[in-house]
Amino acid sequence: MTIKKNIFKSYDIRGIYPEDLNEETAYQIGRAYAKKINVTEIVVGMDMRLSGPTLKKELISGITDEGVNVIDIGLVPIDAVYFAVRIQKRPAGVMITASHNPKEYNGFKMPLSGVGWIRGEELYDDVKNLTSLENKVKGAVKKIDVIQDYLKHIMSFCDIDKIKPFTVVVDAGNGMAGKIIPLLEPRLPIKIIPLNFTLDGSFPAHPSNPLMPESQIQIKEAVVKNQADFGVIFDGDTDRLFFVDENGRFVQADKTLLILAREFLNREPGAGIVYNAICSKIVPEKITEWGGRPIISK
Secondary structure: OOOHHHOOOOOOEEOOOOOOOOOHHHHHHHHHHHHHOOOOOOEEOOOOOOOHHHHHHHHHHHHHHOOOOOEEEEEEEEEEEEHHHOOOOOOOOEEOOOOOOOOOOEEEEEEEEEOOOOOOOHHHHOOOOOOOOOOOOOOOOOOOOOOOHHHHHHHHHHHHHHOOOOEEEEEEOOOOHHHHHHHHHHOOEEEEEOOOOOOOOOOOOOOOOOOHHHHHHHHHHHHHHHOOOOEEEEOOOOOOOOEEOOOOOOOHHHHHHHHHHHHHHHOOOOOOOEEEOOOHHHHHHHHHHHEEEEEEEO
């Protein structure tokens, strides 16, 4: 088969299904990943994209054919995979997602224990140079539910007594926040006004990218109409979220990062704060001023 090099990106593997990324490619990626990292088990989760179940089946087949066990955690936001790997101390994982990209896309993100990753571009040669499958014992698949432990971990970051009874509009964008926010709401002293909580990988309400102006129209109007304190909009797998203030104005990510940086530096003085190259100069300047260590990511 022909493996398209263009799907092996700097951070992940991502392409249009099935033209660029199909079932056979998913199987070969599963085999190559299992061989490359040489571990005993790999966590696998997926979001609600329409091609997810098919790609997941073949990815798992590739992993288990290499004799590696799979921990299947089902339909989850991406940080549940990070949790299952890094907090619950498993060696590696794969999240089947294309993040904020259009509905035609899907892909794989591959975290390792600690803070490690396998980047998409690192795996291309391994996939291209796969040899015939050797006879070996096939790995097993075990399904587990990590959601309740994951929710407890989320709640460990906040002091409930300090949270005001806000009214918050949440736009899940038909993504995985639609599964998680209803489970979090009873644990928080806030009122949620839900938008687009039905999981649907065709993204019928608006594009999955919260930065696109057409994605912001509904939440801006809902915040003002309901006189909410603020709004939050998520992408499909929940690794992107942005805020809207009480006047329906979109809040720049730099400002959100600085608010979070100050809070976490109060908790952990001298900690490293990661930011990326598109952030304004004030981000590393303020982190340094507050005693933190600004760390620029690729």
